[in-house]
Amino acid sequence: MTTQAITSEYLLLLRGMDWDRELSPEEIQKVMVRWNAWYDGFVREGKVAGGQPLWREAKTVSGKKGRTVADGPFAEAKELIAGYIMCRVSNIDEAVKIAQGCPALDYGVTIEVRPIAERCPVWERNDQQLANVSASVA
Amino acid sequence: MSAPAENSEPTTEVSQLVEHLFRHEAGKLVSVLTGIFGTERMQLAEDVVQESLIRALQSWSYYGIPKNPAAWITQTAKHLTLDLIRREKTFRSKQSEIIAFVEGWSADSGADESPMFENEIKDSRLRLMFACCHPSIPQESQTALALKTLCGFGVGEIAKAFLTTEAAIAKRLTRARERIRELQIPFEIPSGEELSVRLDSVLQTLYLLFNEGYKASSGERLIKKDLCDEAIRLATLVGEHPMGDKPRTHALAALMLFNAARLSTRTDSAGNVLRLREQDRSCWDKGMIARGMLHLQKSAAGHDLSEYHLQAAIAACHCSAPDHESTDWAQIVRLYNRLIQINPSPVVALNRAVAVAQVHGPGAGIAAVEAIQARDTLDSYYLLYAVLAEFESQLDHCQAAAEHLRTAINLTEIKSEKNLLSRRLAECERKIAPKK
Numbered sequence: 001m002t003t004q005a006i007t008s009e010y011l012l013l014l015r016g017m018d019w020d021r022e023l024s025p026e027e028i029q030k031v032m033v034r035w036n037a038w039y040d041g042f043v044r045e046g047k048v049a050g051g052q053p054l055w056r057e058a059k060t061v062s063g064k065k066g067r068t069v070a071d072g073p074f075a076e077a078k079e080l081i082a083g084y085i086m087c088r089v090s091n092i093d094e095a096v097k098i099a100q101g102c103p104a105l106d107y108g109v110t111i112e113v114r115p116i117a118e119r120c121p122v123w124e125r126n127d128q129q130l131a132n133v134s135a136s137v138a
Numbered sequence: 139m140s141a142p143a144e145n146s147e148p149t150t151e152v153s154q155l156v157e158h159l160f161r162h163e164a165g166k167l168v169s170v171l172t173g174i175f176g177t178e179r180m181q182l183a184e185d186v187v188q189e190s191l192i193r194a195l196q197s198w199s200y201y202g203i204p205k206n207p208a209a210w211i212t213q214t215a216k217h218l219t220l221d222l223i224r225r226e227k228t229f230r231s232k233q234s235e236i237i238a239f240v241e242g243w244s245a246d247s248g249a250d251e252s253p254m255f256e257n258e259i260k261d262s263r264l265r266l267m268f269a270c271c272h273p274s275i276p277q278e279s280q281t282a283l284a285l286k287t288l289c290g291f292g293v294g295e296i297a298k299a300f301l302t303t304e305a306a307i308a309k310r311l312t313r314a315r316e317r318i319r320e321l322q323i324p325f326e327i328p329s330g331e332e333l334s335v336r337l338d339s340v341l342q343t344l345y346l347l348f349n350e351g352y353k354a355s356s357g358e359r360l361i362k363k364d365l366c367d368e369a370i371r372l373a374t375l376v377g378e379h380p381m382g383d384k385p386r387t388h389a390l391a392a393l394m395l396f397n398a399a400r401l402s403t404r405t406d407s408a409g410n411v412l413r414l415r416e417q418d419r420s421c422w423d424k425g426m427i428a429r430g431m432l433h434l435q436k437s438a439a440g441h442d443l444s445e446y447h448l449q450a451a452i453a454a455c456h457c458s459a460p461d462h463e464s465t466d467w468a469q470i471v472r473l474y475n476r477l478i479q480i481n482p483s484p485v486v487a488l489n490r491a492v493a494v495a496q497v498h499g500p501g502a503g504i505a506a507v508e509a510i511q512a513r514d515t516l517d518s519y520y521l522l523y524a525v526l527a528e529f530e531s532q533l534d535h536c537q538a539a540a541e542h543l544r545t546a547i548n549l550t551e552i553k554s555e556k557n558l559l560s561r562r563l564a565e566c567e568r569k570i571a572p573k574k
Contacts, residue, residue: 024161024291025160025187025188026292029160029161032155032198036198055196
């Protein structure tokens, strides 16, 4: 009997922009080499589907109809999202394991692991309520 | 199922990344950018370079390493600089001029950068060197600043190399940058009479940089080797430039190359210090020795005879001898005699005594040590006792030798040196024992 592992998608959100300030160019280079070994390894295994870095520059849009457009995100540098990585694994523990290998953790970067919902939870809730209503009517 | 590829073989992309690429690119870029921003804003140049490297790290970590990493970093630094120039009011008066310069900075297709810009970079590096090594900046700050800006060392690494705290290094760097601002030290290679004095100051700093790496004190071995390599790179750079191409520059380069050629054989695989006669001469770096000989030839042009010349000549005697016994010790003694005239330091005199003992025997060596002027300054110098112990044991005065060795062991903090001395002490004691 074979059991098919169900793969789900998880997003790793990497936070922290200024962790490099005390590093020498050489040390930065070393982190990069380690990062590549880590990231490429999971890409080859098919567990990482992709990822992208984010630059620091930002605009924040808020207010009704987006009237307010401000320069920069309102977060401390160490809380800024520096990039994301998309994982395809069977459960959250496996996604956590991938995150644990990130070389930038040693320098204060934090990683948030979030399961990706197949449908927007708002719609999901809406549908549930609708179902409840129709059930009570019936 | 399969374990994460933590220690997987490096991918081809990673191995394309040349060792020390970032460190060397950083040094070049800081030099060029300091030229753009002015020496009073050296810190800004460092920040732009750091930001470029971080962008490389972030981008390459996800997308892989580009074909020409150096060009990528240069291009990024260029963009960041242009952004900054357009934004900052302080640059408004010179804005168009700077923008034209930065845009002419070729970072395309990469590997063979336009030769003109290559010279421009060399020029900038030399100017930065002259600014960092200005005689009005305290010596210890000069070396720290040179390492930080020219060689791309981190504060932590510099602290490890100089066996001090990061805070102390940060302070030295701040002080150096302040001095440069206060004195409005220009970003230029001095000319005329000033050149000679200022060049001496540059060479002196490079010499200290090298010694910091070379001396057998503790500290991280890899960082220490890098210090030596960087000092050699910079000295070579100075010697290649028409303004720095002076006999004493080449003498210094030769001296560094000869000593560095032996660096890896000075310790055994367990990190124990090996004496000259114990070193495996076949492992001395012949390429470095050959380069050293070339510089030594160039150093002989003209009548200049600096301390570097004599030290280089002594090192050349060692490097060209096939073994310890056939070393031209008489020539070494003659060179030390000249060296003492220029630099009457007790440490030099102690080294001379070693050479004297090789020519005239250990008894003459002891006499030479006793004749050292201002010998009391060596009272707490462990090598004095190590040298005396060597002479005494050659005379079979094992008791006296053991006595000196014990003093030496107490005086040194360096573990590898302690081990070597203890090994020698054990030998002595073994010789003493049967007589009891």
